[in-house]
Amino acid sequence: MKFNNIIILFSALFSQVLSLNILGVFPYQGKSHFFVFGPYLKELARRGHNLTVISYFPLKEPIDNYHDIKLSGKVLEDVFPIYRSYWTIIETSLFLKNSGQENCITLLENENVQRLWKTEQKFDLMLMELFNNDCALGLAHKLGLPVVGLTSHVLMPWHYEDYGIQYNPSYVPVLFLEGGTKPTLYQRIERSIFHVYLVYLHKLTCRRNNQKTLAQYFDDVPPLADLAKNVKMLLLYTNYVVSGSGLYPPNVREVGGYHVTKPKELPQDLKKFIEESEHGVVYISFGSMLRSTSTPKDKLDAIIAAVSEIPQRIIWKWEEKTLPGNPKNIFISNWLPQNDILAHPKVLAFYSHCGMLGTTEAIHYGVPMIGMPIFGDQPGNAAAIEESGLGVQIHIKDLTKELLLEKLRIVLNPEFRRKVKELSKVWHDRPQSPMDTAIYWTEYAARTANYTFRTPASSVPLYQYRIWDVTAVILAILIIFIYSIKTVISLVQKRREDRYYEFKTK
Structure with missing residues (x-):
C-alpha cells in the first residue's frame, strides 16, 4: 500500500514539472515588437519548456530548449518620419494591411514552416503575436493547438470585437489619435470614424486576404473571424497603473513589464x-x-x-x-x-x-x-x-x-x-512579477486546453450586443401605444363632435 502511494506521489511530482512543447509564431518584422517578446520566450525555455520560434529574429547565441525558424525579409527599423497628419494615419493603416498580407504569404511559403504540418509535428500550445494578420490562427487550427495571443502594445481596434470588449470613444483611446480618457467632442467624432475605418479595413481586406492565402494550403480552415474568437488567452502588454483601467474578460490578462531586464554595466x-x-x-x-x-x-x-x-x-x-x-x-x-x-x-x-x-x-x-x-x-x-x-x-x-x-x-x-x-x-506592487504572471497564464492555457473562458459577448450578434432588437421592440410598443391613445382620443373627440352636432340640429 505504501509503495503504491510513493508511485502516485512521484507521478504527481513528475506531472508538475513536465515541460510543454510550444510553437511561437511572430510573423511581423518590426524589431521593437520582438524586443518585448524575446525575454519572455527565453524565460520559457529556461524554465524547461521546449520552444520552436518562427520569426525574423533568430537568437545570436543558441540556448537550450530554443529552436529558431527564420523568416526571410527585411527587418523594419528607422522607417517612419517624425510628422503626423490624417494622411499619415491612412498611410500607416494601408501599411498594416499590406504588410499583414505579405507576412501571411512569407509565413506559409517557408519550407521549414510547411514541414511542421506536413510531418504532423506535435505541440501543446501556440504563442502568436496578435497584430496585423491572423494567418497563424489557420496554422494553429491545422495543428490542433490552443492559442495564447501576445501583444507589445494596447489592443488593436479589431481585437475589441474578437474578445467581446466594449469600445466606447467617450473614454477609450483609438490608435493614432489623441485625447486619452477625456476626449473633446471633436476627438470623440475622430475616434468613432477612425475606429470603424480601421476595423473594417482589417476585416474586409487583411483578414479576407489571409483566408484566401490559407485556402491555397489547407482546405478545412474555418473563418478567421471565428478562430479569432477562440483564442485561449490574450497576454496584453499594458498595466492599468499607467494605461488606465479596462473592462477585460477572464481570458485577457495584463502583463506589461516582463521585458524589463536586470540592468547591466554601462559602457x-x-x-x-x-x-x-x-x-x-x-x-x-x-x-x-x-x-x-x-x-x-x-x-x-x-x-x-x-x-x-x-x-x-x-x-x-x-x-x-x-x-x-x-x-x-x-x-x-x-x-x-x-x-x-x-x-x-x-x-x-x-x-x-x-x-x-x-x-x-x-x-x-x-x-x-x-x-x-x-x-x-x-x-x-x-x-x-x-x-x-x-x-x-x-x-x-x-x-x-x-x-x-x-x-x-x-x-x-x-x-x-x-x-x-x-x-x-x-x-x-503586484502579487506576481510581470514575467511570472505571463508564464503562469501561458501554462494555465495549456493545462486547461479543453475549457474556454471567453466572454459570451464575443459571440453575441451585433444587433443583440448593441441591444438594437430590444430598442426596436420598445420603440414599436411606444409607437403602438401612442398611436392607440391618439386613435382613442380622436374617436372620443369625434363622438363628442357628433353629439354636439346632433344637439345643435334638434
Missing part, C-alpha cells in the same frame, strides 16, 4: 559621462522605428536650443556622427542601452516618442517623461503618461524652444520626480 565612456554630471542627465530617444535625423530643422533647432539652456547633461540616440552645433553637454550615439541608462539614479528625465517599451521602462525605474507621440499607440500612451502622473506631453506641431523648456522644468522639479517614484512603487 565606460557612457558611465563616465553620466556619473560626472553635476546636475544629472536627461535621456532623449525616439525608438528604433523613428529617425531623429528626419526631424524637421526648425523642431531640431528648438530641441537643441532648449537642452543647451538647462544644467543637465543630455544623452541622445542620434543616427549621425555629429549634431548641428556640436553642443558640449550632449552625448550622441546611434545605439544606446536604454534599459541600463534609465536604471541609473542620475538619469532624471526621459524625452521620448512614447513607445510602449520605453514607457514601461520609465515607470519601472521611476523616471519622469516628456512624451512627444508620433504614430501608432503613441498618442494614447502619451495621454496615459500625463493622466497617470508619469510625465507630460508635447505635440511636435507645437514644439518650440520655450515650450520644451517649460516641460523640462516641470519634470525636473524634485517634487514631480518624487511623485513619479511613488507611482513606480504602485506599479511594482
Whole structure:
C-alpha cells in the first residue's frame, strides 16, 4: 500500500514539472515588437519548456530548449518620419494591411514552416503575436493547438470585437489619435470614424486576404473571424497603473513589464559621462522605428536650443556622427542601452516618442517623461503618461524652444520626480512579477486546453450586443401605444363632435 502511494506521489511530482512543447509564431518584422517578446520566450525555455520560434529574429547565441525558424525579409527599423497628419494615419493603416498580407504569404511559403504540418509535428500550445494578420490562427487550427495571443502594445481596434470588449470613444483611446480618457467632442467624432475605418479595413481586406492565402494550403480552415474568437488567452502588454483601467474578460490578462531586464554595466565612456554630471542627465530617444535625423530643422533647432539652456547633461540616440552645433553637454550615439541608462539614479528625465517599451521602462525605474507621440499607440500612451502622473506631453506641431523648456522644468522639479517614484512603487506592487504572471497564464492555457473562458459577448450578434432588437421592440410598443391613445382620443373627440352636432340640429 505504501509503495503504491510513493508511485502516485512521484507521478504527481513528475506531472508538475513536465515541460510543454510550444510553437511561437511572430510573423511581423518590426524589431521593437520582438524586443518585448524575446525575454519572455527565453524565460520559457529556461524554465524547461521546449520552444520552436518562427520569426525574423533568430537568437545570436543558441540556448537550450530554443529552436529558431527564420523568416526571410527585411527587418523594419528607422522607417517612419517624425510628422503626423490624417494622411499619415491612412498611410500607416494601408501599411498594416499590406504588410499583414505579405507576412501571411512569407509565413506559409517557408519550407521549414510547411514541414511542421506536413510531418504532423506535435505541440501543446501556440504563442502568436496578435497584430496585423491572423494567418497563424489557420496554422494553429491545422495543428490542433490552443492559442495564447501576445501583444507589445494596447489592443488593436479589431481585437475589441474578437474578445467581446466594449469600445466606447467617450473614454477609450483609438490608435493614432489623441485625447486619452477625456476626449473633446471633436476627438470623440475622430475616434468613432477612425475606429470603424480601421476595423473594417482589417476585416474586409487583411483578414479576407489571409483566408484566401490559407485556402491555397489547407482546405478545412474555418473563418478567421471565428478562430479569432477562440483564442485561449490574450497576454496584453499594458498595466492599468499607467494605461488606465479596462473592462477585460477572464481570458485577457495584463502583463506589461516582463521585458524589463536586470540592468547591466554601462559602457565606460557612457558611465563616465553620466556619473560626472553635476546636475544629472536627461535621456532623449525616439525608438528604433523613428529617425531623429528626419526631424524637421526648425523642431531640431528648438530641441537643441532648449537642452543647451538647462544644467543637465543630455544623452541622445542620434543616427549621425555629429549634431548641428556640436553642443558640449550632449552625448550622441546611434545605439544606446536604454534599459541600463534609465536604471541609473542620475538619469532624471526621459524625452521620448512614447513607445510602449520605453514607457514601461520609465515607470519601472521611476523616471519622469516628456512624451512627444508620433504614430501608432503613441498618442494614447502619451495621454496615459500625463493622466497617470508619469510625465507630460508635447505635440511636435507645437514644439518650440520655450515650450520644451517649460516641460523640462516641470519634470525636473524634485517634487514631480518624487511623485513619479511613488507611482513606480504602485506599479511594482503586484502579487506576481510581470514575467511570472505571463508564464503562469501561458501554462494555465495549456493545462486547461479543453475549457474556454471567453466572454459570451464575443459571440453575441451585433444587433443583440448593441441591444438594437430590444430598442426596436420598445420603440414599436411606444409607437403602438401612442398611436392607440391618439386613435382613442380622436374617436372620443369625434363622438363628442357628433353629439354636439346632433344637439345643435334638434
